[in-house]
Amino acid sequence: MNSRYLAGLRLNRNLRATASMAEAVAEADVLIMGVPSQAMRETARNAARHVRAWVPVISLAKGFENGTGLRMTEVIGQELPGHPLGVLTGPNLAREIVDGLAAASVLAMEDAVIVEQLQRLFRSGMFRVYSNLDLVGSELGGALKNVFAIAAGMGDGLGAGINTRSALLTRSIAEMTRLGVALGGNPETFAGLAGLGDLITTCTSPQSRNRTVGFELGTGRKLEDIVKSMNQVAEGVKSCGPIYELAREHKIEVPIITEVYKVIHEGRSPRAAFRGLLRRGARSEAEPG
Numbered sequence: 001m002n003s004r005y006l007a008g009l010r011l012n013r014n015l016r017a018t019a020s021m022a023e024a025v026a027e028a029d030v031l032i033m034g035v036p037s038q039a040m041r042e043t044a045r046n047a048a049r050h051v052r053a054w055v056p057v058i059s060l061a062k063g064f065e066n067g068t069g070l071r072m073t074e075v076i077g078q079e080l081p082g083h084p085l086g087v088l089t090g091p092n093l094a095r096e097i098v099d100g101l102a103a104a105s106v107l108a109m110e111d112a113v114i115v116e117q118l119q120r121l122f123r124s125g126m127f128r129v130y131s132n133l134d135l136v137g138s139e140l141g142g143a144l145k146n147v148f149a150i151a152a153g154m155g156d157g158l159g160a161g162i163n164t165r166s167a168l169l170t171r172s173i174a175e176m177t178r179l180g181v182a183l184g185g186n187p188e189t190f191a192g193l194a195g196l197g198d199l200i201t202t203c204t205s206p207q208s209r210n211r212t213v214g215f216e217l218g219t220g221r222k223l224e225d226i227v228k229s230m231n232q233v234a235e236g237v238k239s240c241g242p243i244y245e246l247a248r249e250h251k252i253e254v255p256i257i258t259e260v261y262k263v264i265h266e267g268r269s270p271r272a273a274f275r276g277l278l279r280r281g282a283r284s285e286a287e288p289g
């Protein structure tokens with residue numbers, strides 16, 4: 001059992017826990033990195049002393065590094081150079097998967113041969129794994145959707161209706177695609193499991209930590225109190241800053257991300273954020289906003 005994070009659920013009996021990095025990593029044929037984004041560099045650096053050369057490293061994290069604005073496989077690549085890198089991402093709420101409910105995921109790597117081999121390794125009865133050679137787009141989808149989930153949660157916390165949520169999700173996927181393509185992803189990836197699929201799950205499930213942060217903000221609670229009361233990471237809170245900066249750097253208009261950034265970093269109220277989105281000028285559906 002992992003009573004702190006997945007209370008009441010029995011873990012697979014093949015899992016073995018250890019607090020020793022050397023023991024966890026030294027004999028590994030594949031390394032799977034499942035820590036919050038802001039802990040990724042330190043964790044990869046600690047692993048580097050023990051891991052064998054050429055072992056593939058797969059990231060599960062969905063965020064950007066604060067300060068550098070780097071994606072997780074970029075961070076891992078700096079600390080573990082020469083290893084084939086990938087991400088496993090998609091609509092994958094941990095609790096549902098441990099509970100044995102069916103789910104689909106994307107394993108994205110740039111090497112077509114290795115991704116096919118690992119796809120077989122990750123696939124099991126109720127867990128269907130698709131491959132994708134667009135590592136950058138798949139990784140971006142997972143990180144960007146967290147900020148949109150905060151926005152969707154804020155709407156729900158404010159008592160907005162399903163029409164509002166649907167409008168927000170649809171404009172979010174347009175915004176995700178626009179920014180994701182500018183940052184090097186393929187547009188098709190954002191319409192797949194790593195983009196739209198994960199956006200739907202995270203924006204609609206009460207299990208999502210990012211949506212929960214947004215929801216609580218919408219009901220009027222303070223960000224500091226919400227984060228303090230959670231024992232798990234809500235990646236969108238810390239990744240929102242680097243994402244906003246990347247959009248500015250690439251001159252991409254991102255109205256939803258901008259409003260979430262203002263709520264998190266500039267004390268704007270969720271109600272004012274939603275009003276800000278509604279008051280934007282008339283435009284075509286193909287335009288930002």
Ligand SMILES: NC(=O)c1ccc[n+]([C@@H]2O[C@H](COP(=O)([O-])OP(=O)(O)OC[C@H]3O[C@@H](n4cnc5c(N)ncnc54)[C@H](O)[C@@H]3O)[C@@H](O)[C@H]2O)c1
Nearest residue numbers: 005034035036037039060061062063092093094232233235
């Ligand atoms: N939980 C999910 O449903 C889920 C699903 C898909 C992807 N992810 C992503 O996986 C990543 C990790 O999420 P999580 O749900 O496991 O987070 P979590 O907060 O529940 O747990 C993180 C784990 O990392 C450990 N950790 C925290 N800081 C650390 C540090 N400095 N050094 C070493 N270990 C540290 C914690 O002890 C804990 O075991 C996130 O990027 C998240 O977006 C989570």
Ligand SMILES: O=P(O)(O)OC[C@H](O)CO
Nearest residue numbers: 090091092093208209210
């Ligand atoms: O709980 P969240 O908001 O971190 O979302 C978890 C997963 O990313 C959903 O796919």
